[in-house]
Amino acid sequence: MAATIRDVAREAGVAVCTVSFAMNGSAHVAEATKKRIFEAIEKLNYRPNQSARGLVTKKTNNIGLVVEDTVDGLENSILLDVIKGLGQATGDNNYDLLLSFQKPSTSKLADHLLDVYRKQSADGLILMGAAINQPFDELIKNRFPFVLLGRPAIPGLCHSVNADNEQGAYEAVKYLVGKGHRRIALITPCTLEVDASLDRYNGYRLAMEEFVGRFDEQLVAIGSFEQDSGYAETEKLLSLKDRPTAIIAGRDVIASRVVERAQELGYAVPDDVAVIGFDNTVVSQLARPSITSIELPMRQMGLEAAKLLMKLIDGEIGFDDIQTIVLPCTVCEREST
Amino acid sequence: MAATIRDVAREAGVAVCTVSFAMNGSAHVAEATKKRIFEAIEKLNYRPNQSARGLVTKKTNNIGLVVEDTVDGLENSILLDVIKGLGQATGDNNYDLLLSFQKPSTSKLADHLLDVYRKQSADGLILMGAAINQPFDELIKNRFPFVLLGRPAIPGLCHSVNADNEQGAYEAVKYLVGKGHRRIALITPCTLEVDASLDRYNGYRLAMEEFVGRFDEQLVAIGSFEQDSGYAETEKLLSLKDRPTAIIAGRDVIASRVVERAQELGYAVPDDVAVIGFDNTVVSQLARPSITSIELPMRQMGLEAAKLLMKLIDGEIGFDDIQTIVLPCTVCEREST
DNA sequence: TTGCTTTCCGCCCACGATTGCAATACCATT
DNA sequence: AATGGTATTGCAATCGTGGGCGGAAAGCAA
CATH class of the missing domain: 3.40.50.2300 (Response regulator)
Incomplete structure (x- = not known):
């Protein structure tokens, strides 16, 4: 149903690889041809299939977000701010957010978390919630990027972002x-x-x-x-x-x-x-x-966590160069003081 | 790095397709062999690669959630309840939630929404927020499953879940x-x-x-x-x-x-x-x-929306059999009355 | 004409899993 | 020994993209 790269090539009257080159910019493509190609893309509403792309590039452009679903209703509005911060940073960088809430029944939580890594449905993970602890070994051993967010850091072991x-x-x-x-x-x-x-x-x-x-x-x-x-x-x-x-x-x-x-x-x-x-x-x-x-700078924490994770994924930060980001809180003055 | 189905086959001393059959249950596999295979899977921590799987089955097992990021801070805690409901239903059914918040600058919102469909990174969509309107045509025309959640329905055109x-x-x-x-x-x-x-x-x-x-x-x-x-x-x-x-x-x-x-x-x-x-x-x-x-039964709304969408994806509900689910509100009595 | 560069094409392989097909091995029953 | 059914295998194709390689065509300069 949806258009493939072949359809685009046919529409633009070029070869498949020329389309690929034009989109990913790894070879010379004449301006005029480029224009024809992008017009065809536009016309057919073509977007590369994520699964196919992920299979060959080994990148999903997803960031996994695993949140411990605790009951305290109040933290909710705060949590959402963090998520919005994450969403902003990822969205701006062409990533999507793969979300899963899990009850803190530790085994299910850990399983789900590891599944995201094992199924390779995300390029990195952001973890929120205190109950998540046990499954870090596998992630670290395999150098899979992940960042702890708004929870106790494990100094020297995991990257983390937290409020001060x-x-x-x-x-x-x-x-x-x-x-x-x-x-x-x-x-x-x-x-x-x-x-x-x-x-x-x-x-x-x-x-x-x-x-x-x-x-x-x-x-x-x-x-x-x-x-x-x-x-x-x-x-x-x-x-x-x-x-x-x-x-x-x-x-x-x-x-x-x-x-x-x-x-x-x-x-x-x-x-x-x-x-x-x-x-x-x-x-x-x-x-x-x-x-x-x-x-607490919740939105900014989400933003920084996402940025950090994306740098880890891109290899801009080495695996052993553990980053611990702590963001300052501010006094918001009102009538009670 | 991560184990592939070949590794599992080798480890269990069987053919690749036997492993696949054992996992997906589309042919007879002897109990004893099954056991060996699952032991190998366990040992290698194998999970089928999502991209590869998605490419051939044409299913991502993701549900896209597009939320209009409005500013009203108060609705936040409510919104999160919906998301939790969604998360519960999807998690129980082996789906993940692909989340994106977008500012209600209509064009970006619509683009992102359509991208999820075009990139085929989700099997269906859940849409929250009033500003999303324009891009439905493409989704409907191509019979892509989506559900409106907690926002005005478009009677006879879109599936929807809302509070009464x-x-x-x-x-x-x-x-x-x-x-x-x-x-x-x-x-x-x-x-x-x-x-x-x-x-x-x-x-x-x-x-x-x-x-x-x-x-x-x-x-x-x-x-x-x-x-x-x-x-x-x-x-x-x-x-x-x-x-x-x-x-x-x-x-x-x-x-x-x-x-x-x-x-x-x-x-x-x-x-x-x-x-x-x-x-x-x-x-x-x-x-x-x-x-x-x-x-308002927010969590339940999320749950119902996810269930509905999954039924649509599985074809249990026909495309033209538009469902409109309206859930009742309840009085929560306190001191002020 | 020759040589060189730029642009483009065709061909092929790879990625990891699913699945259809035909073939074989094994076992139990008759 | 023949038959039939179940269990298992190898082979190959497929999904959509990315990308390497060699070569062809075209343009331009000497």
Whole structure:
């Protein structure tokens, strides 16, 4: 049904290889002939068959994207930004994105991931989600390009792109100190086993030591993925003898709970307590008062990851020259501080 | 580098075609031989090369997903749910998802869409986004399977899957009437040129006529995509002589504005005014009071769309037997009503 | 005329898998 | 021993593109 290169050659009155040369530019083709060929291509709506092309060039022009399908509905809007960034970079470079969401039932996830490589349906992989770990050996051993995105890197082993969570928390503290706060509390996004959580904790700790001169364990509460995480913690923090005048929440949802509880307890936000969230989602925009939030450069992360992967595929970056890209977060100021 | 079918044949001590038969089940292969073959496959981590396979079978086992990359950040979490639904259905059926976001600069969008078809890099297409219109002719003429998802259908021409926005608004009214309300206002999600907006408007109108006996133009305000859409409208609606006791907002974001403004004006929610949102996003969960919202079955829409498309690809549904799937919305009850 | 370059063609192989065909090997039943 | 059925094989063609090679044709300059 669809036109083949032969049809184009016939239409343009040239040989098949001349068409191929004209398109791929690996030999001299006279301008006039080129023009005839491209007119024929246009007329027949010809595009080289991907399968055939892939078979001989050993390139699919696909980038595989494997995402661990976790349940936390909130990260969704963030995730989509990453995907859009990826889509932009790949689209601009004539790549397509081969997407698969997989539940974090580790075996299926790993299988699917390896299948993309084994079936050779993509030239490289981008991996998102913490549960993916086991199957890296085969990829590395066979020098198949892949990039970890927005998840804990494995230093010296895998290329990765991530947001600088540590710096983000650090900036949050610095910003609050600039506003005159010295008793600044932290509610972590979740338990410290999760890397992003630990990073934010560390950034907070570092900044407190640097700007306030002292890190007080009492001012740290551990958040969770529970619906109302932040609610009880707020009360606990505000009832300390020397209560904090500012609270950094590890996620926007938590921050909205913090604001809510603080107000219930009679504290005005931001006058009595300032609040900062994390991730700069709709939640922080819509809360009243709107909540200052640390913005993660999700779209840019996707963009950089795709660019990096494409360089790896093209061999512009050597396999053993492990790249670790960490992108800075920015403070997005709103009413809550 | 990667193993080929020849390697497997050699390893198992059989002929190439026996391996192929064993895998694709198109001839008799003895159990014992089958076992040897699958052991060899396992040992070599063999998977048939997609390009080679696609070339001869004329199937890629990919489904193309073309999404119009609009800017409205809020629809994101919803969009991702659709994608997850798609991913689930395709993954379960051994398909992959070929994703491309494109800005609604119509020409690029259309080009990319047609390229997927012309390059034959997918067996079918799923299209999301209102700006995609022009290039259907080529697809239809060549009987290439595609499904419109979550956007205005073209009756009798294209297969489509959508949420029943009309029924959703209808249910909202019905629910409020059940709670004793009779003066029920509507703020549309945006202008009525947008189909979903019009559908919700019609559903509201229908239900008002049916359950209240009278449709009052005064009770309808036109919303927009502005940040604070809903704010001014609320004031207008509440200052009517015979003010509404309930407001249906066309989107959750708008609903949150409605609640906010109503409270500022001294009306208690839900006691003085009940509020219902649309889309059941995080916003409605996090608002205080939490907002009752009409939930669109996004994930299921993705699932159904993928299933439909796969049936079309397999020829289980004829080309001219146009399917229009409309999935019902449900009321998700919260504090605001 | 000769020599040289540019442009083009035809031919052929390769890529990896599927599949039809004809042939053979094996086994069990009669 | 003959028959029939099942299991397996080799061979070859096919899919659409890419690309190497040698050669032919055409144009141009000396």
